[in-house]
Amino acid sequence: MSILMLSIGFGLVTASVLAIAGVGLSLQFGVTNFVNFAYGDYATLGAYIALVANEHGLNIYVSMLIAGIVVAIFSALVNRLVFKRFIDKRVKLVILLVVTIGVSLVIEYALQSIFGAQFQSYTITSPTPMQIGPFLLTTGQIAIIGIAVLCMVGVHLMLSRTRVGKAMRAMSDNPALAEASGIDTLRITDLTWLVVGFLAGIAGVVLAMNTSTFTPLLGSFFLMLLFAVVILGGIGKPYGAMLGALVIGVVTEVAGAYINAAYQDAIAFLIMILLLLLRPQGLFSSRGRA
């Protein structure tokens, strides 16, 4: 088996995990126009909610769904109870960013207080490796890719075929015009946070499945790579995040196979910088959003 093709196959798995999370982060930024540093911890929260469900005998995929729903509600509540209060007061962006860092710390330490710092893992059947063309993937990894495809199709249908999705796109392009056009921006923002939270929860479970063991720091380790995905794809552009995830996921795995693995993440960011030098707006163009 070619190491290159095997690495590309592994890259597709990594890309799938990144895509689910990256699309959520990009969607949230596109509508709300601020970066949520707690996003990685939303994913971690999802992983732990699924752990509780799994430990009560539920299948991991059912647990994943529950995690997505719970984190969706949590995400919307945090926006209403915390972020919105600062946004309404028109505070400086840096203050809002610090607030998201505070929320991140609260979630992380709350999880540590409840579950402890020890490693957790799900009760799932040991995955069987399968040869699929030039790739060697386990049933679990194939499931991860499938879940990512489902999520991407779902996001695409929502954005292109539903009124809510079109309203999200309108808000992402020009919030003032969207509001002036009669879009209920408050309701759309709430729905965006629900969708974003759902994706974060799913991403957390998928990430925990991929790493086999996890701690309360699961999502925070992943956050920098997510930012690379979102920025590479074009900030606020979910379709760009999908493509960014594919590029970053495959590049990091292939780089790890041929170059010193310690530089894997550095190479991902180097690729991001080089592509941005060629195309500063990202792979998908983004008009006028910082």
Place this chain on the structure above:
Amino acid sequence: MLAAGACVILASAFAATPALAAGSNTITIGVFGDFTGSESFLGPDLTKGVATAVAAINAAGGVDGKKLTYVTADDAGDPVDAIPALREMLSVDHPAFVVGPFSDIETAMIPIIKESTVPIIVQGGSTQLDKITAPYFWRTNTSDDQEGSADAFWAIHQHWLRAAFAYTTAAGAATLMDPTRAAYEAHGGKVVITENLVPDQSSYRSQILQIMAAKPQVVFFQQDPQTAGTFFSEVAQLGFDNKTQWLGTDVEYSSDVFKALGPTIATTNLQFTNNSLESSPASRYFSVWYNKVNHTTMPALAAPQGYDAVVVAALAMEAAHSTQGSVFNRYMIKVANPPGRAVYSFAQGKALLAKGIKINYSGVSSTVDFNKYHNVVGPFGVYKFTANGNMVQIGQISSIANAKFFTPGTVH
């Protein structure tokens, strides 16, 4: 702004570790390690060993009639947080001595260690502490150059002459690579591939492929439990090669690693070296008390070393009839090193000291004989996991054999 501050304060409240109040009839021990951060298992693991020693010592009547208690402080795995945390512990809790920190912090703590007037019994293996001259510095964990030599010794004597390295880039693992390589290659081994793993990544599959493609007979590794869980589950997915042996270190000698690996993976071709004396009477005594306190016989990482640290310091206080660091510090070597009647627990040592008999404490993690730099030396055991998560010893490397194997010049 207020809400933002409240968020941060609330987060800090969750992170605070409980402190046990010290009265005039108690002696406070400081436990200093990672309770948060990427290595947040280290602090709780070390505390288990300290708690075991405290329980055993208090059951034997305490030190000079006083009970032991302990407080914890979090270094968060970051020197920026560690230095103020240690200073706060020393100035607020006034511990008689401190157990910790670990490799990720200890080199940054060298200035504080040198200026300390409270014994600090470090638990990491950084080679930069091999020849530190600080009167209040002690270490009950072996240096990485000894650990590396032991790994190389075992591999060479098993005729595994073709090796791969799969260490993480964490500070503790990074200082282990050079002495392992030096000792291994000096005795006929060849390192065919080196993969430096960034800890806590979501995938190591590509690196695993490279390692397997090089067809090593043995893979030397040191990985934290989180990384090991991900790494070895992927090794299993890619087809665990029964011809390849995987040789880990003291970091893997832990219930955390067994839990992370799961019984199926943990019982395949995985072996670990650790400085411990399984056959010592001290180990049997430790196991009984460890089970009483922690409800398991499988020790957590650094628990044996932490236990020995407390027992030695307690015996030194008993011998000195003082809990002042400036007084009992010089008794540390007197109770731990030969000559003297061998003792394997605090209770035994206390009884003999009461009769005016010179003792030589031999511990769980080693014979706890300090050299002139206050470091301990081996021996090392080689272990495998059993299906129920216990460790079974499959080999022993004596201090003398390891010392002959050690290649000078690898100490930084």
